Amino acid sequence: MHIVSIEDLWFRYRGSDDWILRGVSLDIGRGEFVVVTGRSGCGKTTLCRCLNGLIPQFYEGELKGSITVAGLDVTKTPVSRMASIVGMVFQNPSSQLFMLTVERDVAFGLENLGVPKDEIRKRVNWALEMLGIPDLRFRAPHELSGGQQQRVAIAAILAMQPQVIILDEPTAYLDPYTSLSIFNLLKELNSRLKLTVILVEHKLEFASSLADRIIVMDGGRIVVEGDPREVFMKDLSIYGVRPPSIPRLFLKLAGCGLQFKRIPLTVEEAVNVFREVHLKVDRS
Ligand SMILES: Nc1ncnc2c1ncn2[C@@H]1O[C@H](COP(=O)(O)OP(=O)(O)O)[C@@H](O)[C@H]1O
Ligand SMILES: [Mg+2]
Known part of the structure; x- marks a missing residue:
């Protein structure tokens, strides 16, 4: 049983003639670590939005095909319900952090879900421990470094105990060593919690050795996929990808x-x- 199952997915944003996703079919197994890459504008972010219901429920447009995550039809399941199943982390962590303390930010999603206070306290403690940032608990998120902020953003998602975590270029604003520490952390969460990870990345230098599978997109399609060692034997320069x-x-x-x-x-x-x-x- 796959945790993510996409069949012949086509999508175009409202008001645009171009199909941005053009027949994407993709199955992801529980606990898999998948890296999605491809040149800018090939549709990676659009694909991520299809996995948590932001498309078509927030970003409107025309959608064909099917998207199933954890057995739910994503197009018909409320975004709020999807949010507890699929966690999404973005490029810029400060766009996800807006409370006065780290603790409040990590608790925010749980408060929205109506989780009881005791349970919130436990989960916040657990998420901060998992990310190795219990000492940041009372700090102001906007005063933290980019790498620390990204850890807080991931902790906030992790506290919701999702089945799948999607990270859309989470290291875009981070230096190479901080990026590496984030990738290692993701691998640890993947192995310890059997969390399914979908990582959208240009920086393949570190990310690809963690991946069970690499998916290369171009022009709204999946053009190459497989074990990284096989994928990198192909000429990827035509897709704008550097091994x-x-x-x-x-x-x-x-x-x-x-x-x-x-x-x-x-x-x-x-x-x-x-x-x-x-x-x-x-x-x-
Ligand atoms: N909200 C939107 N409305 C209309 N077009 C969009 C929207 N978001 C992205 N696009 C277009 O979809 C295409 C793919 O974008 P995106 O999914 O962000 O690609 P990537 O993440 O691979 O860079 C681009 O041509 C982009 O301009
Ligand atoms: Mg993108």
Whole structure:
């Protein structure tokens, strides 16, 4: 049973002639970590909006096909109900934080859902612990760094105990090391809580080694998808996608005549591939 199931989804915004999503079909399993990438304007954010009901309930337009999340027809389920199932984190965390303290921001969604006070207190404590930010509890969100704000935004979503978390370029405003810490955190939430993660990212350098699957979109369609090691063996430059440095290096080496059975993604995998090549040389 898939947690997300999209069948032949087409969407165009009201007042626009262009179809922005053009026949997207996608199944995501519970606990999967999926990275969605593709050039600007290919429809990634539009796809995210279809997964929590913002499309078509808030952003109107013409929609064809079906979207099912956790067994619910997203087009017919109130956005407020979807919000407790699918959490959404955006590029700019400050757009999601507006209370005077971190604690209040993390509790906000739960208060809206009418969760009892005791339960709110427990869940806020738990979410702050999970994100490693209990010491930020009484700080003002607008005074925090971008990375800290993004952790607060994720804690606020996590406190709702969603089944799926979607992050739409969450590290767009963060430096590489802070981005890396956010990605590692997502992987931890994914493995510890079996949370399904859909991460929209341009920065594939770090994100792709966490992914069970990479999905490349172009022109409102899914053009390539699969295990990152297979995906990066293809020429993605036509879709405006730049693979991480290790696969790029190995593709270049392959272009110089070296043969590899597979393309590694991490330094550890690269070492193993080199070992195999080395052994082959020894034997001949
Ligand atoms: N609210 C909207 N109304 C009309 N067109 C929109 C709206 N949001 C996005 N679009 C258009 O949809 C296309 C895809 O945008 P988007 O889904 O944001 O792509 P991405 O996230 O991949 O950059 C773009 O051409 C964009 O202008
Ligand atoms: Mg976008």
